Amino acid sequence: MSIRIDHISKSYGKVNALDDISIQVHQGELFGLIGPDGAGKTTLFRILTTLLLPDQGSASVAGYDIIADFKAIRKQVGYMPGRFSLYQDLTVEENLRFFATIFGTTIAENYDLIRDIYVQIEPFKNRRAGKLSGGMKQKLALSCALIHKPKVLFLDEPTTGVDPVSRKEFWEMLKRLQDKGITILVSTPYMDEAALCDRIALIQDGRILEIDTPKAIVEHYPKPIFDVGAHNTYLLIEKLNAYAHKHSVFPFGEYIHYTDQRDGFDPLELRAYLKKEGLQNIHIERTKATIEDTFMELAKQ
Amino acid sequence: MKEETVIKVEGLTKVFGDFIAVNNINFHVRKGEIFGFLGANGAGKTTAMKMLIGISAPSSGSANVAGFDVYTQTESIKKSIGYMSQKFALYDDLTVKENIRFFGGIYGLSKNNISLKSNLLIEELGLEKVVHSLVGSLPLGWKQKIAFSVSLLHDPKIVFLDEPTGGVDPITRRQFWEMIYKAANNGTTIFVTTHYMDEAEYCDRVSIMVDGTIEALDTPKNLKAHFGSDSMNDVFLKLART
Structure with missing residues (x-):
């Protein structure tokens, strides 16, 4: 089991951001968290990447406990937050080198993993990240999240606000990463992207509505x-x-x-x-x- | 029956340095029409929209919006249109009521009119319980519905909606579109951008911009027939993936 989420709850004041969530993601699976803004997706990502503590419940990522082994988890996972969070005034290449260095590796060592994605922005490697278009920022952020060869990749709404063409290309990239054995947990508000995942969890107001394969979920629809x-x-x-x-x-x-x-x-x-x-x-x-x-x-x- | 044209765009162009962001675009929009303005990120939609709402002067070409010229009558344009986007809609740290009063005031409505419209809006959207809540504390879908109603406060001829439903849950997204239909049915012209291709199908006509030019403009039905596609998503991918 690559990600095990066991009865996790989290509230902010009176708001129940997550209410008794349990999900298991298998090794090498492409798993989708599907739900609108405010469903609790980002809170779950923050808990799994050890940036936030749950109120209740437990979870493990790549075999490590999110509380006891938080340092180990940080070395094993790649995280692309919903909001662009690279250094705007470093260049494309500087950002990538920075992330490689803090994880104790080099661009050359893991170039193979990011080649597909990075070649598309390499012509702009001397441009500051803040000056990139939306699609290029997204590719750079993904390259940075991958440069230390993580076992598990967390992608929080990577395609929100992105046009259908770039969205399609992005999902093709994810499929290729999955083929390399990386477990991927990805969230999206676009229901059509759900069909591209192995399994999905439908989530709203902090609760799981259903977990299954996209095919099974549509077959469960109760009425003609x-x-x-x-x-x-x-x-x-x-x-x-x-x-x-x-x-x-x-x-x-x-x-x-x-x-x-x-x-x-x-x-x-x-x-x-x-x-x-x-x-x-x-x-x-x-x-x-x-x-x-x-x-x-x-x-x- | 003569159909009134409320947006007339001819040869409209915007150049930044040596980059042509909008390249000689042409279209007309009729009164009460829902006009979908689609395109990939960076295709020039926002630049074109900025010229139409009077906040960016064109480099060349002409455009007339709600009867006013985009070069010389931008202030009149601003009074005749409503605008909302995903990024800018309402002030998070004002209450629902304060937002209505603020925008009513900006659009020059009288005190009586503001209070009349404000009550109507609150009743229509069932907001009685949250009128004194800060907008920032409301779910995104509510905010967007309120923002749309606020953009209609001054009975504008045209409303410009820039990705109004991004990230909104599917039920609220549809309620939002029912509000759009209703406004259009009352004669308000709707000019809308979206990345949801099912929403493109809700438009009377759709234009698709690629690299600064309009590559296609027709009803969703005709576009699908023309490109031999069964969905607007497919039409979009065929056109924009070059």
Whole structure:
């Protein structure tokens, strides 16, 4: 077991940031913490990287206890915090050399591990970190988190605010790191990224909603979901919400995802209702649940 | 029926030194339209938006926003538009009520009007219990919903939203979009940027910027058909990954 989290709780005053969290991450696994801002993801990262003490519970990382063996953990893990935390007025290369040196290694020794990522920013190695674009900062931060060849990598929302193209490239990099045997715990508010993890924990308000593989999580969705579309989306949402038998109504891209309270739901009945309410070009079709559907269903309870 | 155009952009360009941040972009936005303004980080979206809201002068080209010129009538533009972003929305160390009063005052609303609108806003969002709480103590999703309502206080013709839903939970994100639909339905034009591609589908039309130019502009449906994609995410990846 690479990361073992056992009934961890943490509160700040009256706010329960983490409420009895237990997660086990296997060696070499790419594990995702999926949840919105304020879910408690960062607090958990800080506890696992020995920067914060839990109120209750215990945890170990790479076989070391987060309290008794905190110094050992710091040598074994790489941590990329959510906020850019490199030295803005050191250059790209100086930052990397600095992190290599404090971990007692050199860039050359572990260059192999970061080559893929670092080559993309190497042309700018004499530029100050503060002057880099968002995407380049992210690559530099990842290089710095990897330069001491950690066994476990913690990435706190590495793709927040990053465009879809750079996000996709970033996840491809993570997959390659995973292939090298590194255990990765990564958090994200983007539900579509969840599908790229081996297993995920859905987390909201400090509580775990569910832990499983992305595939199993969508299969657990309890109800049939229907894509509903019409000529006027705003009117459609209004009318679906006013429908007596609705269970949930959520916009999903081109269509609205609709679920009904009843077991024997007949789409033709809904179509007749919408038609009567003045909607045109009505489209109703069975569709598959996504991780986001599951998240919202669980978060509603 | 003649459709009123509220944003007219022609040949708009912004140059920083020898770098062309925005390169000769053209588009029109209609009244009441939800216009999605997409692009990769660094594609020039923010620079373009800054010119449209009157805080950065263009290098060349022309643009008219809410009937006013971006070179000579920037103060009038600022009075006719609302603005919110993920980074700047409300003051964390003022209460909800104080924020409303502050922004109402900035936009030149009368005392009576501020109190009227403030009550309406509090009721609509169900904020009775938190009116005297500091905004900084509220969850991000609430803040963003309040900020959007505040940006509408002075009945602007156009609201500019710069990644308004980043990091917001999926349920609140959808409630936010229902508010956007409602405002658009009432005739307010919405100009919005986002990195959530499902949100791009909620827009009436979407433009995609790549390296300073607009590479595509159409309804989500037409864009998907044109690029043979089943999602806007796929369209975006095809266009922006060069």
